[in-house]
Amino acid sequence: MILLYAAISFFSGITVVLARMLNAKLAEKIGTIQATVVNYVVGIFFSILMLLLMQPGFSPVPLTNSLPFWSYLGGLLGIVIIMISNYITPRVPAFYITLLVFLGQLTLGILIDWWVSREFSPLKLLGSIFVVAGFLYNLLLDKNAEKEADKRPANNQS
Amino acid sequence: MNYIISLLMGAITSLMIYLNGSLSGAYGTLYSTILIHFVGLLGILAVSIVKRAKMNFPKGLPLYLYSGGLVGIGTVTFTNLSYAKLGVSLPLALGLLGQTVFSLFADHFGFLGMKLVRINPKKLIGLAIIGIGICIMAIQ
Numbered sequence: 187m188i189l190l191y192a193a194i195s196f197f198s199g200i201t202v203v204l205a206r207m208l209n210a211k212l213a214e215k216i217g218t219i220q221a222t223v224v225n226y227v228v229g230i231f232f233s234i235l236m237l238l239l240m241q242p243g244f245s246p247v248p249l250t251n252s253l254p255f256w257s258y259l260g261g262l263l264g265i266v267i268i269m270i271s272n273y274i275t276p277r278v279p280a281f282y283i284t285l286l287v288f289l290g291q292l293t294l295g296i297l298i299d300w301w302v303s304r305e306f307s308p309l310k311l312l313g314s315i316f317v318v319a320g321f322l323y324n325l326l327l328d329k330n331a332e333k334e335a336d337k338r339p340a341n342n343q344s
Numbered sequence: 345m346n347y348i349i350s351l352l353m354g355a356i357t358s359l360m361i362y363l364n365g366s367l368s369g370a371y372g373t374l375y376s377t378i379l380i381h382f383v384g385l386l387g388i389l390a391v392s393i394v395k396r397a398k399m400n401f402p403k404g405l406p407l408y409l410y411s412g413g414l415v416g417i418g419t420v421t422f423t424n425l426s427y428a429k430l431g432v433s434l435p436l437a438l439g440l441l442g443q444t445v446f447s448l449f450a451d452h453f454g455f456l457g458m459k460l461v462r463i464n465p466k467k468l469i470g471l472a473i474i475g476i477g478i479c480i481m482a483i484q
Contacts, residue, residue, distance in 0.1 A: 191426045195435040198422035199442020201415050207456050208412035215405055219388065219397040221412075226385040228413025233377040236417065241374050253370045260363035261383030263356050265391070270353045274346055279461050280447040283350050288440050290354025295436065298362050309483050316477025317437070321444075324470035331464060 203280065209268060210275035218272045225268060282328070285321045292318075361423075377420050437478040444474065 205225075213221035274283060292314050300306050368376040391397075426435040451461035 191435075192438055194422050195426040195438035196442040198419050198426065198435065199439035199444075200446045201418040201422060202439065203443050203446045203450065205412045205415040205419060207450065207458065208409060208415060211456050212405075212409045212412060215402060215409065216400060217397060219392045219395060220399050222388045223385070223392060223399065224410055225413040225416065226381050226388055228410060229381040229416050230378060230385060230413075232414050232417045233374065233381055233420075236421075237374040237378060241372070253366070257363055257366045257370070258379065258383055260360045260367060261380040261385075262387045263360040263363065264380065264384045265387040267353055267356055267360065268388075269391075270349055270356075274350055274353065278346050278350060279459055280451050282347070283353075284440075284443050284447045286347055286350035287354035287357065288443075290351040290356075291358045291436075291440075292354070294355040294358035295361075298358060302362075310481050313437070313477045313479070313481030313483075316480060317440070317474045318477075320470040320473030320475075320477060322470075323473060324464075324467045327464050327466050327470070328461070 203284070206271050206275060206283075207280075210272050213272040214276070218269060221272065222265065222268050279328070282325070285325055288321065289318065364420075373421070377417065380420075437481045441474065441478055444471070 209221055209225050212224060215221075216224070278286075296310065296314070299310075364376065364380055367379060370376070371379060423435060423439070426438075448463050448467065449455070450458055452463045454460035
């Protein structure tokens with residue numbers, strides 16, 4: 187059962203990259219803003235469809251009254267992310283994007299977890315240092331490969 | 345500069361996951377997904393009015409190019425499903441492994457017209473270190 191949910195988590199990573207690529211490709215054809223409108227209209231359509239199919243007796247009223255207004259602003263951040271993503275995807279190889287987004291996500295993620303739970307997880311930090319080290323190792327491999335590729339055409343010209 | 349922008353994108357993602365998480369706790373997964381998308385749609389419509397963007401749909405575009413929003417629903421659903429069973433850190437770590445592996449393959453095959461970057465076998469060493477890190481993060 188744990189493995190099933192581990193696989194689901196793994197798949198969430200695949201859909202993140204796939205959606206990023208598809209949206210960037212559509213943005214290339216019809217424009218960034220237009221592609222983002224399409225992304226959200228399609229998203230709303232299918233999330234309403236899912237709600238009606240899976241949870242016909244849903245409640246449109248929050249279960250708690252103590253919801254601060256900024257809880258509703260996540261959707262706006264989603265817009266910011268998609269705009270940045272559409273700009274960055276054709277300019278930076280997907281692997282670099284994955285590394286840097288991870289670094290930013292992890293740093294703020296650990297800070298938020300710390301702030302919310304008031305407890306700091308040393309294992310999480312230790313594990314993430316390993317993860318960053320692995321990413322960095324691969325990043326250096328990429329850099330060396332790029333240097334080699336830069337050298338070759340220069341040699342041909344001389 | 346592009347690298348700093350990528351870094352910021354990750355930080356904003358974490359903030360968004362936190363905000364959407366609190367919304368999901370109050371409304372339930374499915375209904376909050378609609379709310380999140382609705383607020384997002386209002387935001388992008390405001391941007392498109394300010395920038396005077398005209399909607400145009402050139403003919404002959406393959407239908408799958410419009411499927412990013414559907415794939416995004418998959419992300420939200422998968423994330424919420426696994427968060428409910430595995431907590432926060434493990435789905436994050438495994439999701440990032442999924443991103444890495446898929447990114448490597450996508451670059452390797454030049455998937456969807458991406459810049460072609462072949463997989464260097466040495467990168468498996470890096471992936472192994474990442475895997476060890478994920479296992480350590482998974483110990484709770």
